[in-house]
Amino acid sequence: MSDYIQTLNDAQREAVTHYQEPSLIVAGAGSGKTRVLTCRIAYMLEQGVAPYHILALTFTNKAAAEMRERISALLSPHLTRQIWMGTFHSIFARILRAESEHLGYPSSYTIYDAADSRNLIKMLIREMNLNDENYKPNEIVSRISLAKNNLITPSAYEANASLLAEDRERRRPQFAELYKSYALRCHQNGAMDFDDLLLQTNILFRDYPEVLAKYQQQFHYILVDEYQDTNSAQYLIVKRLAERQAKVCVVGDDAQSIYSFRGAKIENILRFKNDFPAAKVFKLEQNYRSTQTIVNAANSIIEKNARQIRKHSFSTGEMGEKIRVIKAYTDKEEALMVANDIAATARATSGAYDAIAILYRTNAQSRALEEALRSRNIPYKIFGGLSFYQRKEIKDLVAYIRLVLNPQDDEAFRRIINTPARGIGDVTVGRIASAAAQQGISLWEAIHTLAPEQMDLRGAAGKKVTEFVATIVQLSALRGTASAHELGLEIALRSGIIGCYKMQQSPEATSALENIEELINSIRAYADEQERISNEAGESLQAPVTLDQWLQNVALLTDMDNDKPEERNKVTLMTVHGAKGLEFDHVYIAGMEENLFPSLMSLGTPEGLEEERRLFYVALTRAKQSAMLSFAESRFKWGEMTFSRPSRFLGEIDGRYLDLQFDESELETDSAEELNDAGPSFAIPRPRALRREGQGEEERTPKGRMPYQGAARTYYPERERSSREGATPKVQVPTPEGRFRRMGVRAVAEDSAPLQGAPEPQASQEIAGGLQVGMRVQHEKFGVGEITAIELWNGDQKLSVDFGAAGRKTLLRRIARLRILG
DNA sequence: CGGACGAGGATTTTT
């Protein structure tokens, strides 16, 4: 038996060697899931299974690449290469290319990304004269996506009375029509969106049994990674392929299902035993990644979920340090405290920044953290935001390539017909479009085959269009002779994209040029790589790699894969979603607040809350050695100061594993209130009211007023009157913030000592009884002032105090230590 | 046609 088998634990070994049976491998966080998967495949190959009978499906290119690499390390690359291994999307994109004729698509069909879909939808909404109020492009796109993921085709949609009724209720009765035109237009353009890759595969397998049979015979073994994240379309594909003979093995962790908003169905893994009654269940429960503290704490959270496959994760590692929980007054202070702690951690680990990650629920939280890290000279890299392939210059260049390779691609055409600006505006494009529609041809075919006059174009417009045609024709002619990257470079040059950025001197233009260069290099790298793979496998590539092949590949790429050397040894900042599958020695989870984590949007349903809890579970289990959780009592959100309470999740962690660096009562009371506040409505009213009132006041407020005040709920007319003092508008927010910041730095500088300024545990009623409008109070810094307004806020009081010369301040009762003078 | 400016909207996002 091979060495690698010996190194597995019993549960892992069982899961690896029982490859002849349909299996569900429930793999807890850090339980060596990838290892089991790769060993299982390697073992199968060793046992004589032919690689081309194996289908291994992942969700990310990265996961597929990693697996391929690891199997190659165990066995010959030649074998590994022949495994059908890749993402759902790339594998079925490939199958769809081979079978495209059945569905009436060109085999070189284009793959639309999210932006393409959205643009097309927007255009259709405009064409159909649907008002924007009830037909918001994003909503339409996501509803179409939802339909496709649930295998509802346009005609099925049309025939579904309850869906139609739903649309009528939502006042968008023409949605079905819109969906139909969208699908039709995609088909005409020779394009599939991401969801189509799965939907069309299902249609193919449904309508062409002989095609299905072919692949059923092809794949004897089907392995699916991250099964908890499969959607209905993916589920059905797997089920269909497995119907005849294939042994299905799915690997996943229901506790880490965090993509329901993209159609993932946790039910797929929960009900796997029903679908495959013969399946054996293997549970990998030993966590090799984290300390006992972290594993136990994570267990104590996930226990609260009703729907799950019960398992007991355990660690035999060190107990490890407790999970620290810290409180900050503002998001800025939170960021500084985190940064300071990271500085200390890095010092203790001789500057191993890459062992550290800061995770957060929303990308918007990254800014404050970034600033704090910069101020402490801590190197960091940030994920999220625009990916390489979403940048304008890249999308433009790719659109040129698309059009050169697929003349049907109207979306690409529209994108570049006037990019860089060449004087072909909406009017001209409109005329081309109506001529094309009349003839039933694509936009490119129209300008390519029709004379300008036939499109109602004369003078300058016609001439410009003719020039454009000439450019594209020239480029098309190069297809036969130029290598892939030469053609790419020619396209970049002759399209004028490179020229237009070279003319500008801005840093943006420079970076755009660099990106273009990188894209062209990537074409070359791709071709070289393909060649290398062939050589390694002992085959010779019959034909040189074409740009078509690269394009088909690139549409499904994201830039998560390539880590540049200069990005090493830096602290990682990313959303919790982005961190799935990763691990770090030290993890900081910021923004542990109600309505943020768990997100406000998720609180409407119990399922939503459970998913947030799983998300938190994912976040915590990224940590190998230590975790620190933080929350802020106030936070800038969309330019407005908002106030929040600590996340209920903090209260859900078994207290034995926590090291609270503030008074425990703050957690208990807050989360207790939250839990008693039954029903889904509790989370919604407060912010709504907040925003509405804030906006209402804004109208009456001079411009430049700080949002801190604009957001305030106004119970007392005094407030409004005092807002007349526009003389010192700007000092109001910076001042309290500056105060908090100083306090924060001091608190962290004192290292592990409890935070200064932690409020005395005091019932809010008592506080309310203690203060009244008109009372005089003394503040340690601002001196003596008079209370002009009191608002109740999240169980605390927000005070407006006029300190005379020192200005008018807004303070939180709990935070500001005020002496009452009477 | 295209730049400039203001209003409005803003979870998470493997493909």
Place this chain on the structure above:
DNA sequence: TCCTCGTCCG
């Protein structure tokens, strides 16, 4: 706050 979209004007 910050990004995107639509409108207005040169």
